Amino acid sequence: MNSFLSTSLQQSVADLYLNRNTCDDEVNILFEINADPKLPGGVLPFANVSRFSQFPEEEEILFMAGSIFHITDVISGNPFSTVKMELCSKEENDLKPLFETLRIEYGGEQVGKDKEASLNSFGIVLFNMERFEIADRFFRRIYYESSNDDPNRVRYAMNIGNVA
Template identity: 35%
Template sequence: MNSFLSTTKTRNLALFYLGDQEVPYRNMKRVLFEITADPKFAGEKPFADITTRSCFLNEEDEVLIMFGSIFRIINVDRETSGISIVKIELCTNDNKDSTTILKHLKDEYGGGYGETDLICVGQVVRRMGCSSTAEKYFHRCLSSLGHEDVHLSTCYYNLAVVANDKGEYQSSLELHLKALNIRMRILQPNDPDLAESYNGLGN
């Protein structure tokens, strides 16, 4: 989850927000999430009852869940009203399922290099469709690296991809060339990162 999650302990209130009519788009469905969160694990990915601090006073019976939380799907049911009920459970850091997910993300995007973990985060955020947020992560990483750091080229490459997403094709080309020039200086001719850069220039 990439943002804070506002929830309510009152099922009828959640159903009220969902409304009693089908959504107007065929590819969209009404979904109610039933979340199980054990208070003894709240220190790992914090969540708290903020009813007394809510803008709506005691009306929402609100529980706020921390961003970065990972959930495991327990079951999915469809009620006669057309609402899908998704039962999920908040995972702990040592939960086998969440550990597997995190390992998969590291294997796919890299990570484990201190500040360059920001590259991994940026790539994940971009995949979620948040190019502007991803761009901020890449720029932050860029400012922390040396001029000949191989990860500097990775930052430029990812900034080029973001620029292409935004339709800024000239900027994308310039950033791809920066990444390629660094990689040509410090990598072997058969390094796959060079192929990645050439492919980026071609696209």
């Protein structure tokens, strides 16, 4: 995700995307998001931008990159499945224990005394899970977003080379 996740309050808008022709190996999924604007504790901003849009009838909601969602339900269906999610705060985020389990199981690096997940360590976990294409994207992203004087930049380049 670059900067924002674009969504719509109108399912008819989502249906337009769901009804596009897909390749045989692609699956259409509708994401239903419940987002409480009064949720306390470190929720990244989201907003209804309909009044600024060229297509206000779409009722577009933008979520800031880094927003965290909990999956509350998955409903398999035909022609598409539905994933129900809730926006959650940083305090409700239970991804750190999950990442730590993956890091131990698949050999990612430990980052700092807080064992905070970094993109690089997540890329290493993906690499060790043999998810090379996704790992490559993570490694390239952190390489290109890092400054030239970042002491870890060589490590990022090396990881790109390891995936190739």
